[in-house]
Amino acid sequence: MGVGTEAGRRTSPDPGDAFNSDCPGRTVLDHVCSRWGTLILLSLRERPARFYELRDTIGGISEKMLSQNLRTLTRDGLIHREVEPATPPKVTYSLTELGQELATPLEGLLEWVRARAIDVVKAQKRHDRQHKPAS
Numbered sequence: 001m002g003v004g005t006e007a008g009r010r011t012s013p014d015p016g017d018a019f020n021s022d023c024p025g026r027t028v029l030d031h032v033c034s035r036w037g038t039l040i041l042l043s044l045r046e047r048p049a050r051f052y053e054l055r056d057t058i059g060g061i062s063e064k065m066l067s068q069n070l071r072t073l074t075r076d077g078l079i080h081r082e083v084e085p086a087t088p089p090k091v092t093y094s095l096t097e098l099g100q101e102l103a104t105p106l107e108g109l110l111e112w113v114r115a116r117a118i119d120v121v122k123a124q125k126r127h128d129r130q131h132k133p134a135s
Contacts, residue, residue, distance in 0.1 A: 031076055036061055036069045038106055041078060041095065045103040048082075048094035078102060 018025050031037050036058070043049065043057045055066055070093060073079040078099035084090040095103060 028076060031069075031072050032078070032102065032106075034069070036065055037073060038109070040066070040069055040073060041099060041103055042106055042110055044079065044093060044095045044099070045107065048092045050090070050092055054093065073099070 016025055017023050018029050032041070039058045039061070040054060043054055049057070051063075051066065051070075054070075055061060055063060058066070070079060070081070074081050074093075077096055080094050080096050080099075082092045082094070084092070
């Protein structure tokens, strides 16, 4: 615990310390690690896509959630939104350089989930059997 002049001094949060509740990086973590954020970013890693292609690729996402997440990830600088003037306008989404950089570790996460999902489900069932509520 600090004393003297150091004790009252507040330093700005380290943008890389996500364990600090004031860390601006937590917002980024929320966007990137949300179920939809991760799946949107990973679905764009191979090639650009139109809105309907993303919707059809990501099972269970509503158009509203897709739209909100695309807007957020675009604002974060991870996705580029290109509008071609046409009637109706043709909008294509792609990863920015920052988004491409992020897709690499996210692919590792997805591979781990693919490889270990069955083990996690087994662990959940085992836990549920051991912790049944009393009747």
